[in-house]
Amino acid sequence: MNTLSYKTVSANEKTVNKEWIVVDAQGEILGRLSSKIAKIIRGKHKPSFTPNVDCGDNVIVINADKVKLTGSKFETKEYVSYTGYPGGQRFISPKELMAKHPNRVVEKAVRGMLPKNRLGRALYKNLFVYAGSEHPHTAQNPKTIQL
Numbered sequence: 001m002n003t004l005s006y007k008t009v010s011a012n013e014k015t016v017n018k019e020w021i022v023v024d025a026q027g028e029i030l031g032r033l034s035s036k037i038a039k040i041i042r043g044k045h046k047p048s049f050t051p052n053v054d055c056g057d058n059v060i061v062i063n064a065d066k067v068k069l070t071g072s073k074f075e076t077k078e079y080v081s082y083t084g085y086p087g088g089q090r091f092i093s094p095k096e097l098m099a100k101h102p103n104r105v106v107e108k109a110v111r112g113m114l115p116k117n118r119l120g121r122a123l124y125k126n127l128f129v130y131a132g133s134e135h136p137h138t139a140q141n142p143k144t145i146q147l
Helices: 030-041 093-099 104-110 118-124
Strands: 020-024 060-062 080-081 089-092 127-129 143-145
Touching: 020 030, 030 060, 030 104, 030 118, 104 127, 118 143
Parallel strands: 020 060, 020 143, 060 127
Antiparallel strands: 080 089
16 A cells, blocks of 8 residues: 555644534433543544644533432442631532532543543543533534534
8 A cells, every 4th residue: 555645634723623512411321421431532533633722512411319329329429529728628429529519520530531631631521511401502503412
């Protein structure tokens, strides 16, 4: 095969084709849903995937308050945060977090599956999570997909 007849095409921010996607989280298991969302946000489902470029899609997650956790994780799992002060380590369970901010459970799960660098922080801005079934992004004409 003649290797000069084809070239590896690397995407950049000018050549990337970003789309808007709506995902319904009702009745879905949190970890499985989050890994699929992270894959779409990263752009790994596209043939033009480039690891150092934001080539993924914008994802809108609706019904985040109806997501499920398997086993006893709803009561026993703990999210840890730190205030920055001595003795300021805080723990919260998914049950308490769902009562206060239902969208943050999905946000934390997806954020943990993205790269921990400058690109990961930029990719996280492509995620929009809403507790109810309504979202304000109808002007972008998002496609609804089944995961």
